[in-house]
Amino acid sequence: MKLKVTDVSCSFKGETILEKMNMEAAEGEFVSILGPSGCGKSTLLNIMAGLIKADTGCVLIDGVLNDRISGHFAYMPQQDLLFPWKNIMDNVCLYGRIHGDLRNAREQALKNFDKFGLAGYENKYPDELSGGMRQRAAFLRTALCKADILLLDEPFGALDVITRGDMQDWLLDIRKELGRTIVLVTHDIDEAIYLSDRVIVLSGKPASVKKEIVIKTNERNKEWLFEQHEVRKEIYRILKGIEPK
Numbered sequence: 704m705k706l707k708v709t710d711v712s713c714s715f716k717g718e719t720i721l722e723k724m725n726m727e728a729a730e731g732e733f734v735s736i737l738g739p740s741g742c743g744k745s746t747l748l749n750i751m752a753g754l755i756k757a758d759t760g761c762v763l764i765d766g767v768l769n770d771r772i773s774g775h776f777a778y779m780p781q782q783d784l785l786f787p788w789k790n791i792m793d794n795v796c797l798y799g800r801i802h803g804d805l806r807n808a809r810e811q812a813l814k815n816f817d818k819f820g821l822a823g824y825e826n827k828y829p830d831e832l833s834g835g836m837r838q839r840a841a842f843l844r845t846a847l848c849k850a851d852i853l854l855l856d857e858p859f860g861a862l863d864v865i866t867r868g869d870m871q872d873w874l875l876d877i878r879k880e881l882g883r884t885i886v887l888v889t890h891d892i893d894e895a896i897y898l899s900d901r902v903i904v905l906s907g908k909p910a911s912v913k914k915e916i917v918i919k920t921n922e923r924n925k926e927w928l929f930e931q932h933e934v935r936k937e938i939y940r941i942l943k944g945i946e947p948k
């Protein structure tokens with residue numbers, strides 16, 4: 704589904720965090736958002752997901768106003784939000800249970816537990832897992848949700864570099880299969896280049912869009928990524944506020 708954020712502003716306790724933010728993601732598009740720490744990226748995702756209200760502006764899905772929590776989004780916030788009283792299988796299958804499709808959710812979960820390094824932990828509780836394992840469980844839970852738009856807030860932040868790469872590849876694969884719209888917040892320039900059709904770079908607080916960079920390729924693989932020196936440099940310069948020579 705097509706997502707559009709129009710002139711969204713938001714302030715907390717008199718401090719402006721987002722100022723007339725405009726961005727969109729076309730149906731099936733993968734958009735990454737990069738920006739300085741604290742500039743308002745999570746706030747923007749919270750507004751998209753309908754968890755907090757913008758002061759002005761609006762969020763549209765296929766042209767229809769979305770100003771509350773809706774089934775259009777599967778949202779993975781920075782904190783993993785696993786239920787401590789549910790085991791990992793039940794946590795991962797949460798949306799399947801909500802949508803009355805538990806059997807299919809369990810099948811999908813079991814199919815992926817090995818790849819996610821969670822095999823054998825189905826009956827464990829979140830406090831028995833490492834931070835990285837909890838993050839993978841939360842990511843799997845979000846990805847298995849059938850919503851049209853995935854909102855991912857630093858989903859791989861707690862993972863080592865190899866596991867992170869594996870999760871990125873898995874995300875690219877399911878994206879191909881399901882053709883869903885994805886908005887990813889990340890601090891990792893390479894992750895943004897590797898996964899995205901378009902990278903949006905935000906300014907510092909109050910955040911607004913500084914630049915959008917379209918990433919065009921038919922060969923998204925790690926070898927290709929290593930060669931992306933110019934794009935990497937361009938994004939880094941924008942983030943640092945270095946003017947092109």
Ligand SMILES: Nc1ncnc2c1ncn2[C@@H]1O[C@H](COP(=O)(O)OP(=O)(O)OP(=O)(O)O)[C@@H](O)[C@H]1O
Pocket residue numbers: 715716720738739740741742743744745746747
């Ligand atoms: N509920 C809230 N009440 C008051 N201030 C808030 C609230 N939520 C966020 N803020 C403030 O808004 C600003 C933006 O926070 P936000 O978490 O959106 O930034 P971010 O870009 O996602 O940060 P990071 O990259 O460090 O995760 C910060 O200064 C934060 O302290």
